[in-house]
Amino acid sequence: xxFFCIFAAFLSxxxxxxxxxxYMNAKLNGNNTTxxxxxAVNKNPTMHDTTWLEPNKxxxxxxxxxxxxxxxxHAKSHENANPLYKASIDLVAKKTIKSKEEVLVECSTCxxxxxxxxxxxxxxxxxxxxxxxxxxxxxxxxxxxxxxxxSGVGCAYCxxxxxxxxxxxxxxxxxxxxxxxxKIIVGPYQDAIKDDYHDNQQRDFFIDSDQLCLxxxxxxxxxxxxxxxxxxxxYSTGGEMISNEKSCVECHMSExxxxxxxxxxxxxxxxxxxxxxxxxxxDIRQLKFGILFRYKKAKQILEIINNSSHMIPTxxxxxxxxxxxxxxxxxxxxxxxxxxxxxxxxxxxxxxALQYYADELKDDxxxxxxxxxxxxxxxxxNTFLINLKAQFYYLRPDLINLFDSNxxxxxxxxxxxxxxxxxYVK
Numbered sequence: 001x002x003f004f005c006i007f008a009a010f011l012s013x014x015x016x017x018x019x020x021x022x023y024m025n026a027k028l029n030g031n032n033t034t035x036x037x038x039x040a041v042n043k044n045p046t047m048h049d050t051t052w053l054e055p056n057k058x059x060x061x062x063x064x065x066x067x068x069x070x071x072x073x074h075a076k077s078h079e080n081a082n083p084l085y086k087a088s089i090d091l092v093a094k095k096t097i098k099s100k101e102e103v104l105v106e107c108s109t110c111x112x113x114x115x116x117x118x119x120x121x122x123x124x125x126x127x128x129x130x131x132x133x134x135x136x137x138x139x140x141x142x143x144x145x146x147x148x149x150x151s152g153v154g155c156a157y158c159x160x161x162x163x164x165x166x167x168x169x170x171x172x173x174x175x176x177x178x179x180x181x182x183k184i185i186v187g188p189y190q191d192a193i194k195d196d197y198h199d200n201q202q203r204d205f206f207i208d209s210d211q212l213c214l215x216x217x218x219x220x221x222x223x224x225x226x227x228x229x230x231x232x233x234x235y236s237t238g239g240e241m242i243s244n245e246k247s248c249v250e251c252h253m254s255e256x257x258x259x260x261x262x263x264x265x266x267x268x269x270x271x272x273x274x275x276x277x278x279x280x281x282x283d284i285r286q287l288k289f290g291i292l293f294r295y296k297k298a299k300q301i302l303e304i305i306n307n308s309s310h311m312i313p314t315x316x317x318x319x320x321x322x323x324x325x326x327x328x329x330x331x332x333x334x335x336x337x338x339x340x341x342x343x344x345x346x347x348x349x350x351x352x353a354l355q356y357y358a359d360e361l362k363d364d365x366x367x368x369x370x371x372x373x374x375x376x377x378x379x380x381x382n383t384f385l386i387n388l389k390a391q392f393y394y395l396r397p398d399l400i401n402l403f404d405s406n407x408x409x410x411x412x413x414x415x416x417x418x419x420x421x422x423x424y425v426k
Contacts (some may be wrong), residue, residue, distance in 0.1 A: 055151050078111055078152045084407060089103050095353075105119065112149070161178075163176040173218070210247055213249070218235065321343060328383070335383055340375075341396075353399075354399065388423065
């Protein structure tokens, strides 16, 4: 109790937080909320009366798009569907001395934007520190983990963005969403449909811009207050591809294909759409397409080529590519070998860390967009061929021990083989 009083006085003096009042309210009221709490929690009386926005409601008319989306990591970006993300939330909460729910809300801006809670107040934070359950904390917890909101980056997020502005609440971009009460869906087409399920409105950022993707993929911390690149940025893929002409969707969605929309009173109309797979690092074809290998016999040089419009690896900062080179004789005996890694290394107090709580970027040797990097090889005598193997890790092996949960599973963290090449030296 003595520690509690000292800590309460410290919080009150430094931050104006009345911990004693919070504690007593919890003790006296139990699960009864005060009127002030009630108003704070129930500002939106239709908190979960938005079932028309759930992805399963879209599939009756948009079956193909929904089918592809369900296989994508946009659908698996929340904690209930992504073990590595869930474990990372727990680790970041532990390292930053925050509640799991607080970190979930911060990260849900991009990972699960459908949740209604956008900010955690001080009362909630202190209550969680001391394990106090109030109606307010229970209500907020239920909203954060509400099943209907656990859809990752669902249809209703991208297709309900009204405006995108430079700078603001998402690092480099600010987003304004349409009100849930307006049954409007935005996209590349303006045409109104036959039934009353929703209206269509056109937005330019679906047609000729990468802004819609970069809302999250060039998001939190992509640049500092002076506009310079932030080495601790959560995601800065957009900044990496500024000088490249290819758009995001050209590589990460399909080519446009022809389909029909029959939801009109008088005619069938042709529309051109793309598959909503959002292929990325979890698609082996994408990985194999993104990095190429050549051997220059005359100079005994290995060339590694980034075939993409952004850095490789990109996104989650703990991804890594490991290149292993084996020198073999005519009988396939190994004469020598060496390996090297491509990726970023972050640290906190000198120890390996995830970028989300790191205080230093120790190394970054990723491949720049379209870069062709050369490595001079020292071939042992009698080398007949070179066997190159490349593996992609979703989590660097040196970070596994940081996690309390068991994520040492190939399906979760890799590695996956992206190349197995043989080069003859003569």
